[in-house]
Amino acid sequence: MQFGVFTVGDVTTDPTNGRTPSEHERIKAMVAIALKAEEVGLDVFATGEHHNPPFVPSSPTTMLGHIAARTENLVLSTSTTLxxxxxxxxIAEDYAMLQHLADGRVDLMMGRGNTGPVYPWFGQDIRQGIALAVEHYALLHRLWREDVVDWQGSFRTPLQGFTATPRPLDGTPPFVWHGSIRSPEIAEQAAYYGDGFxxxxxFWPQEHTRRMVELYRERYAHYGHGTPEQAIVGLGGQVFMRHNSQDAVREFRPYFDNAPVYGHGPSLEEFTEQTPLTVGSPQQVIERTLGFREAVGDYQRQLFLMDHAGLPLKTVLEQLDILGEEVVPVLxxxxxxxxxxxxxxxxPPHPALTRKEASA
Structure with missing residues (x-):
């Protein structure tokens, strides 16, 4: 089981003091969080990709390449790659390059994104979102596995005798997760290729998550990749912890109440009851996370969102200490x-990582 953190890279005002970090501060904070994740023994750091304010991670490979040079064991991923x-x-060339620089410590999560204006900014139509995801990934899958590609589709110019460079490290492409909240077509896509989902x-109730994962598992088996139980599943989550649960609720409440993504809506208590958000003690986080297994079965990766809603870096680093020292070892x-x-x-780990582990 892999445990890690993901960031969406939002620049949000701290509601407790009115201070808004600069873009520079936020970018540096994301790097600090990745380094802390490795320090406390987590497995994965993943960054989102956004091209609009108030988010800063518009170039994930640049950030992950920098982090790769400063870490040794952390798997570097995305949440998501558009x-x-x-x-x-x-994508084929950027992430193969990153894979070489990180000695195989790279995978990535494909997603459509949730910001409509991004599509025309990059010459695409949001009404074609699913079709774009299907066709673009079909091409990417071939580019990493075939040395010479001839290809023609609906959304980009044809390729004739094209070779993406560099080739994937040791001939093994990065492992791909397909990320989705609500689209069964993406669960189907992940299952078809035998990739992760x-x-x-x-933001969603457990029953919805269970249905989506069940669909993926059933279709994974249908395509002959293994049993439903062997399908590769990852889940997101949100936590805020203090050793006294009342302290956690009191400290996190102003951030929740004013957060752009869920503030001014359901109460903190309603939200924690209806979604995986857990605000409380380390033991409560442990119990809640183990409960995810009861809903979706055994799964392979758990990522937590911890640096959002204007939380100061000092607080996030404290959260990572608790996560790495008290929660993850038990989980x-x-x-x-x-x-x-x-x-x-x-x-499946990259062969380079398997060799490294065997020689350690």
Missing amino acids: ITTNDPVK FHNNI RKEFERLRPAGVPATA
């Missing part, structure tokens, strides 16, 4: 104890 508005040729369930042990034989513990 398969709809990015050219699949550029990541349900970022931070690792429990998930491993409960996992049946034959069900993978993680997504």
Whole structure:
């Protein structure tokens, strides 16, 4: 089981003091969070991709390349890479380059994004979102696996005798997750290719998440990749912790109440009851996260959103200390104890990482 953090890179005013970090501060904070994640023993750091204020991570490979040079073990991922508005040729080359620089510590999550204006900014039509995701990924999949590609589709110019460079490290492309909240077509796409399916369930009730994961598992087996239980599943989550649960609620409430993504709507108590958001003690986070397994079965990756809503960097780093020292060790042990034989513990690692582990 892999545990990590993901960031959306929002620049949000701290409601407790009215201070808004600069873009420079926010970018540096994201790097600090990644370094802290490795320090406390987490497995994965993932960054979103956005091209509009108030978000800063418009160039994930630039950030992840910098982090790769400053870490040794952390898997570097995305949450998500916009398969709809990015050219699949550029994705193929950018992430293969990153894969080489990081010695195989790279995977990525494909997604359509949730900001409508991005589509015309990059010459696309949001009404074609699903079709773009399907066609672009079909091309990307070939570019990483075929040395010479001839291709013609609906959304970009044809390719004749094209070779993407560099080639994937050791001939093995980065592992791909397909991220979706509500689109069964994306669960189907993940299943068709035998890729991972990541349900970022931070805003949705557990029953919806369960249905989407079940669909993916059923179709994964249908396409002959393994049993439904062997399908590669990842989940998102949100936590805020203090050793006293009342302290956690009191401290987090102003951030929740004013957050652009969910402020001024349901109360904190309603939201934590209806979604995976957990605000409380480390033990409550452990119990809630183990409950995800009861809903979706054994899964391979759990990522937590921890640096949003204007929370100051100091607080986020404190949260990571608690997560890495008190929560994740217990979760690792429990998930491993409960996992049946034959069900993978993680997504397939790159061969370079397997060799590194064997020689350690």
